[in-house]
Amino acid sequence: MRSSKSIKESIATSASSRPPVLAGLLLLAFPWASTGLVYAEADTTLGTVEAIGELPYRTGNVISEESTASRSRVERVELERSPNALAAVLARESGVQYRQSGGFGSFSSVSIRAATGAQTAVYLDGVLLNNGGNPVVDFSTLEMLNLGSVDIYRGSTPMQLGHAGIGGAINLNSLQASKVNATRIRLGVGSLSLAGLQLSHQSRHGAWDVAAAISHRQSDNDFRFTNKNGTPLNTEDDTDEKRNNADARRTSALLRMGYQQNKNARTDLTIQVSARELGVPEWGNNPDNVASYDTAASQFQLSQILDGLGNWNSRHNIYWHTNSAQYQDLESQVGLGAQDSDNQTNTLGAKTYWEHLGDAGTLGLSLDLRQEKLDSTDGLDESAAFDARRQSSLATVHYVWFDSTDTWSLTPALRWQHNSLDGSQASTSQELHEYSSDSNTGLQIGLAYRPTSLITVTGNAGSFYREPSFGELYGSIGLVNGNPELKPENGINLDVGIQFRTDDMSLSSTLFGSERDELIVTSFNARGIGEPTNAGAARVIGIELAGELALTPKIQLRSNMTWQSPKSRDTAEGFRDKYLPGESQFSLYGRIQYQPSAVTLWYELDIQKKRFYDRANILPAADSEQHSIGIDWSQDQWQTTLGIHNISDDNIEDFNGYPKPGRTWSLSITRNL
Template identity: 25%
Template sequence: MGWPARAGLGVCLAFSISGSVRAQEAAGPPGSAEASADAPGVPVFSVPTVEVQASPETEPSDSAQQRDPSGALTVIQTADFGGAARDTAEVLSTAPGVAVQDSGGYGQSKSLVVRGASSNGTLVLLDGIPLNGAGGIADLSRVPLAVVERFEVLRGGAGARYGSGGLGGVVNVVTRRPGAEAQVAGEATYGSWNTVRGWVSATGPVLEGEALLLLHGGRSTGDFPFRFDASPALPGDALVERRRANNDAKGAGGLLRVRHGLGEAWELDAMAELSADDRGLAGTAQNPLPDARQGGGRVAASLRLSGERGPVRGSVRTWFRGDRIELSGGPLVTQGRQVLRLGGGEVEARTLLGERHGVSALLSVSAEDVTRAEGAPEGDSRPGWWRASAMVMDEISLAGERLSLAPSMRVERAGPYTLLSPKVGATVRLPEGFELRANVGQAHRAPSFQELYVRQGLLLPNPSLRPERVLSTDAAVVHRTERSLASVGGFYSLYEDLIAYELYPPFSAKPYNFASARAVGLEAEGEWRPFPWVAGAFSYTLLVSRNLRDDPRYYLKELPYRPRHKLSARASGGPRWLTGRVEVATQASQFINRTEEAVLPGRTFLHAGLSSTFGRFPELTVSLELKNLLDAQAEDLDGYPLPGRFAAVTVAASFGGPSRASSKGARTNTR
């Protein structure tokens, strides 16, 4: 089937299916756990939000709820993890459909797999600024949790609303917003292997506006012990204990965010983020690297003007991001410095047409370039290209607002590639608190600069790559009450021209397009609050992937690095002055090659903690956290040993303004 025919098929599919549920968040109704979270003596414990109504009028046009009102959306408030000594990847892994690919402990590389898409097929944004690097992969270890207010996790093909790269989904990292009241707050954590993390912030009114300044930093030696099999060919031999070397990491940075009202209908929001990090690249247990290092830095900035004029709500936004990665030590071929620059702007607007239609439109233009290119056209050592896209969406309300349809279409030009991404979704509201959600659409990812032109270490470029695409559909049923929430749904994704790295003799790897692959799965999550002082939450993902390449060695084999089962469950209870929590995170075994001959064992981690909060103004919280309580021995994707049992103490304080505890569980999406 030719490309025009396949594109036409995607359009027909996208506009032939209806039925969906609005995956939105809002504050709970009176008497619910959310509404009572501010009461003294009530522990705060929240699950990522899945299905709660919110008023569209209070939502900014670039929020995930507005951009994809029928999508499978989970919103995670980071305040719910206060004192739990988690990083960004660990928090995101609690969402259904999301699996983390990790390369060690604190400060080491971490990326996401969403609904079976590769890490480069999950688009990660910082307040709307793309964070995916030159290889198309966003390293979550470079996103400090201290700067994050919430995560918006949109699962499923998101090309219609977010453009190239959102094959498996989109994660929008929403940074902390300024407050109208003056407040100074901070948090410090000390744990095993000399791990130190902390942040301090100040917020309040400035020059008739509001401002937030936050500074953060952390380090860890990472020299944890592990058990090693020195003679894997001899069964039954004793394991020896070793200590990981060259596994340290450190980083620091800051966030400045300013909001200023322009009359009653307009607002100006400016954000600047700066960070730097350095870490050892320890290699694998079998082949350690004693001196390989990676240093990096990022500067990001955005300026957004939003408001209303007559019946139209909209925004104008510009943004810039620069990333630097420098490799030293280790093999000579891995050394070098690489800089990626991106910048762009967009205009987005929404208006009501009559009583049944809410029309949204977006125009976007951006440019990017990267250094150290190999194989670029005409020998250009710093290739770059422009991106331009146009999107339109219509929200149609039918049957007395019990049915909402949301068809959308995006046309994008990414360098030499023209991409078409249609999508349609719907919300069906049923009696007794039930809702249905369904979506079908098409998304694309243009090859990244690294895959096309950049040689990074042993990864070779391939200038002849074609864009990959996915046809995806999902459906779910949701039930909610004042004290509970349950959601069960399934999804199907068909990938074509999938980009994957293959061995390129003698020692390198090179990306190629493969015919097709599919991923089918089940997602379930729930929350239960039987009493104001007890809460529980869980999420479960079943993922079955198949390689449809014609080569008989791989046909119908599972895709590597896709665990079939993943479970996350949490519970908490107790008064404000002594709240206990426990969490279980389980991930099944997974294949690490396409012939299903090499297997990475599954793992189960048990975490527990205690927190005690005193006072209101000021407020002081002391927490004790035990991670991997049973000292389970696990490995990362390359057989790298993951940390064992970890203990940490956290002290947090706030002076002035509303307390952090009183803001936990608040599920509004206004900024």
């Protein structure tokens, strides 16, 4: 049989030499034919994959042969050809949805299997980005062209990552050096004064390798929409207007350097910075509105791999993340009263991962120590200021076992986390005694059965939880005050799936379910004052279908479909058996492309149906059906993409009263220098 050690050695030596696979899906290319087994994405996107920023195996990486989680990978070629926000690209995968408050640069979050953005763990090269001050990762602050690929794990989270979200996990793999030295410049333009410029470089110099990128994008976001003036049932007062105060500007830079000391030792340094300036439109589209929201972020991560310590391999990280957010509404044009808030978040941590390679399997151990700190002030209201600190320790143990024929594999795992908090609560400025949550233990197990090289059957079960954010514990936003007595949210996830893969086809289906309790919801008293409480509960069941098929060498199809029933189990009257807000019960994405030569013609379909804005399901969101077409051209050192998006010109509102742009066009030109 193959040992875990031989599997890793095989991956390390042959991962970059595997031939690309062409695939797609015929049945799900059209919504009326969505029956039968469909592909639940594997870790490699089918189709021609450009060798840019490949992700070679290194200790601490997730190994597809060992993981039983439902997963998919978005390759860089997909990230490069799309002008959309990163969240929109990820939402093309089954089980993934996103919400965005407007056009380019506006707030956007991603959810997996009807979990909230705060319940979805997001990583950069295996280091958690979520923290107490920023529990929801705003994907609009992330430059997708700084990434080599993105891995999505639904339901279960690999132990190499550590922390686990109730919905799953997303790992952002930063751009890495390619086999061939390359320098690229990319220019992008589009509707709404959209403009962008990016320069990237990848090279190797002996034992050193480097990848660097710098980019700037901006848009006026002055799209036209129908302003219903707060009376959706009265069309007589509707007006056609341009969106006001929605402009966005974002600048980002990435530097990643690696030094291969010898075959068993490697050092990697990643530094990423970004800054965004964003106008905040008012619900009624006030033309005099000048509210703004400016953010800045930085990530510093240093990694050292030490392998060959007997039968042990190891990886050690130190990291420092900072986030700054300043919101100004000095004239009280958007929120409840004038605000001039400034939030500063710092996360400092160290993470170590060890694995023991044996003939029957791999034993993995990890420890992550981190400290999170938030300082929040308001220049106009001293009583709104608060600060909070959290120290956390996360330990994980997992084992990957293979039988003698590699037909069966089993992956039991254990997580243990302890947190201690202290802070001062808004409106009281009174130092609180140290708040220490009970230690939380999570169990996870995965099973895989591979009767042939073409078929894999998997099953997963696990328990997960989410610590309350600093804002939920201590903050004060409008008429909602924090509650320092909150308990962690928790949940249990189950799924079972089957995958079928050939050289030109990949199909699969996954059934999933989740029970969630102690969910944090806001309750209001008789005076109209709100407070977060552990009063929510939910049950989510669903099915994910996806696949790809190469009809001919020139025609490829791809489609993903998700149906889910995310229902509240809240005991409060009016909320029980209602659908969770913001989550579509049915979503479908399809793409067909024709590539006769250097030109590729493509069409995309995106459908979202049956979702609500509120917990009581009184405010339904309109169903959406978006159509997009485009043409790609590649010749020698030039690549060009022209697309027309949302052809039907619909202003979709993921957040009630905050429309997104209608029909837009985009053009990008890339030159390899």
